[in-house]
Amino acid sequence: MPSIHRLIVLLACLLFTCAGLAQTTATNTNSRMTALINDPEIAEISGLATSRLHPDVIWVHNDSFDKPVLYALSTTGKRLANVTIAGVENIDWEDISAFTLNGKSYLLIADTGDNGGIRQILQLHVVREPEQLRDQTISPQWSIRFRWPDGARDCEAIAVDAKRGEILLFGKKRVPVDLFSLPLQPRDDTVQSARLIGALAGIAQPSPEDLQRNPVYGRYRSQITAADISPDRQTLAVLNYRAVYLYPRRPDEDWSRATARPGTERIFPWLAQAEAMGFATDGKGLWISSERQPTPILWLALP
Numbered sequence: 001m002p003s004i005h006r007l008i009v010l011l012a013c014l015l016f017t018c019a020g021l022a023q024t025t026a027t028n029t030n031s032r033m034t035a036l037i038n039d040p041e042i043a044e045i046s047g048l049a050t051s052r053l054h055p056d057v058i059w060v061h062n063d064s065f066d067k068p069v070l071y072a073l074s075t076t077g078k079r080l081a082n083v084t085i086a087g088v089e090n091i092d093w094e095d096i097s098a099f100t101l102n103g104k105s106y107l108l109i110a111d112t113g114d115n116g117g118i119r120q121i122l123q124l125h126v127v128r129e130p131e132q133l134r135d136q137t138i139s140p141q142w143s144i145r146f147r148w149p150d151g152a153r154d155c156e157a158i159a160v161d162a163k164r165g166e167i168l169l170f171g172k173k174r175v176p177v178d179l180f181s182l183p184l185q186p187r188d189d190t191v192q193s194a195r196l197i198g199a200l201a202g203i204a205q206p207s208p209e210d211l212q213r214n215p216v217y218g219r220y221r222s223q224i225t226a227a228d229i230s231p232d233r234q235t236l237a238v239l240n241y242r243a244v245y246l247y248p249r250r251p252d253e254d255w256s257r258a259t260a261r262p263g264t265e266r267i268f269p270w271l272a273q274a275e276a277m278g279f280a281t282d283g284k285g286l287w288i289s290s291e292r293q294p295t296p297i298l299w300l301a302l303p
Helices: 002-025 208-213
Strands: 031-037 045-050 057-062 069-074 079-085 093-101 104-111 122-128 136-138 142-147 155-161 166-171 177-183 195-200 226-229 235-239 243-248 264-267 274-279 285-290 295-301
Touching: 031 069, 045 104, 045 226, 045 285, 057 093, 093 226, 093 274, 104 155, 142 177, 155 235, 166 226, 235 274
Parallel strands: 045 093, 045 274, 079 136, 093 155, 155 226, 226 274
Antiparallel strands: 031 295, 045 057, 057 069, 069 079, 093 104, 104 122, 122 142, 155 166, 166 177, 177 195, 226 235, 235 243, 243 264, 274 285, 285 295
């Protein structure tokens, strides 16, 4: 009976997910679902980054209190490798960013989740992206311990601008969304203090209809759950539960100025708890995924 019950629940979730995707895709021809994952090892995707070394490969990880493992997936949903990160914990991994520095490819893992607002010290771990897609264990190249300057907060979205040597961090539950900065390569291993540099303009807040339809979760729809910077460093993308916002950056402009102008909203097909996103390596679109199984991998083309 338990197996039959699980199958019924899975089929119901599958039908609900596909119906939502089909309904919204009908009015959004720039999006398509490329995979639907039901891998028990990847049950709660909360971060996604596109490989800089392997074509059509994305890196994902699970949410809090899971194994400290990165999973390499094909964009069609096949698991290609499990990469264990030695010497660290997955307290509340919430995002991952891929970047290139001095000709080498890296992944930054953000252990920054804090739903209860109680964590005093948080961590970011930087690892070299594996050159071979096989099960293996690697160690961080460096880790960054940091605190917020004004008390604990939840953060589920980060992005790396390697050329500026800067990590961007976004508060989840604040209105407007606050934007912080940390050095990508601190001068020492002391606890860093994140620096408030601005806020995200133009993030639509829940409508009265949102709150009426779902009084409990409707108010969460605007909260930022993922972020990434385009490979050409010209655009910042941030994700919430209903849309992507794109913030173009003018030449010689920093990100605090770019995000002070309202971003361009791009609605994507409905996903249950969309919390993972990354630019394609050519910058022509975004890969988006969800924390709920069965887990869609969604491609959203950009103009």
